[in-house]
Amino acid sequence: MPSIPAPRVPLRPSSPDKPPVLTVTGLAAAFTHRGRKVSALHGIDFTLPSGGSLGLVGASGSGKTTLMRAVVGLHPATGGTVTLDGTPLPASATRRTREHRRAIQLIPQNPLGTLNPSRTVGSAIRRPVTLHNRTPRAERDERVLELLDQVGLPADFASRYPLRTLRRPAATRLHRPGSRGRTRHPRVRPGDLRPRHRHRRSRHGPPRSTPG
Template identity: 55%
Template structure:
């Protein structure tokens, strides 16, 4: 049986002829790591999904072939495809949290495709902390980085011959990113697994990959300028968002995540939130916007207390503090077009007359580097980076005074990430908008943040192979 996976001149297009992928070729060999790189929207996710026989809805192969471990995955029977996915191929998507059953505990999630005795070993292998109660937590009690590693553990449980990963290190701090990279090298070299991954982190790709395939697409946003961002001097007490002594818990067992956290985001300032995966960065951001009720402390906007529950805040308070989540696929309505998603906050917060809404939608798309043609598309017709930009545009539609962003650049290529941060810098300067953003990219934080909030200590983790406990 073949151990190679070969994609030959694959072209995937929508019914109107728009090509998501054009003439892609690759060979994935056992024992090697192949990295897919390219700008957002270049087709990396489409190519990975084609290799499990799952093209995006509404698209079709218009040319080429895909043979995975000897099987024609785009022409085989459904039974053969199920068997391949169950026993020999594993895929971890860009938003792994959405693929984890929220009702199942971590132990059951990991052992769903393997034996129960393997759960702790698999979690140790993906560098998750061996803390009491971890196996009993549910997906909603995990950080984005922890969810990503649980999804990877589930994939490894089936002992695959081919491992497909879409941005596997997005949302991880640098130390964990490097450890996951080492794990993938170990799987390839020691287990003989063929690893294919998409990645925007060229430094990691250079360290990890045996071969690199660069994809390109028409309409790539222009490269952002390289001049350093100009920072406005922010003065404490000049208005803005302030948190004092925030405590927060997660899950039915009320696991403590935040303990006495303080944060100041004056008007026009940028505050970077940093800390290891699992330290509570996402919980803090969600508490600021009222999506995760805090159990102690206070959040104020221009000196006025905000209710812990966003539903108890006034409409103007909700408009003034907007949130961009880490995983936009779970936040965008799959049955709503981009145009409708952006038009809703314009109407809800009365930011434009009805007749001016289409023009403003086009302006918002242009601001985040997307063409007007994206307005008619649905979320599943966009790449991960494009969905992230739509999510940012939707938040900007409300014309907020405070924008709270959770790892908004993790799904973007370097140039697009820089363009997004410079857009936010211009909005800070022109509208006195405060920005609070969590990021594992310390260079980005150093460049764009006026101040930094450090959350949590070093995450407890299982020792890496060869490392002393």
């Protein structure tokens, strides 16, 4: 996969006084297949301006999902660097600080598949609220209901289980910037979207940053 050229016309020009929020330099990744290492990414370079958006388009199997996962730290990079606000990040999410994990949050391609079927919808939303300690304990249940309302889901969904309640469109809402993302206030939101979603929801396209 070749280096990604800078967009001709940025959707939101970055401030000249601020450095890029995300810089990827020489990123490489591979898979192991039948004992052999197969290269999936090689020499990927791109820059995401603060408050801007960048769309990545490619054929199926070209490495888009692997790139998003490598940026987030869910797929081990074999080379290169991911820099957030001028700070190089460890390749693995498990070695990044909680602040770094909060700052880059993936919007998955299969939202329903990422929800734990043994947890209620409310529990799935409450978990990041609790882990990142952004809401007082007494207000967490109310915050869950607020987030459901913001994405147009009824309050009684909080007590339901995802596989019995949600179909793909409803599950997708939980991963929009208005729901679980807002529990963590991410700086960058890489979105791994299917082609039909890229067309209809291009304003949420991968990756996107919030003004800082």
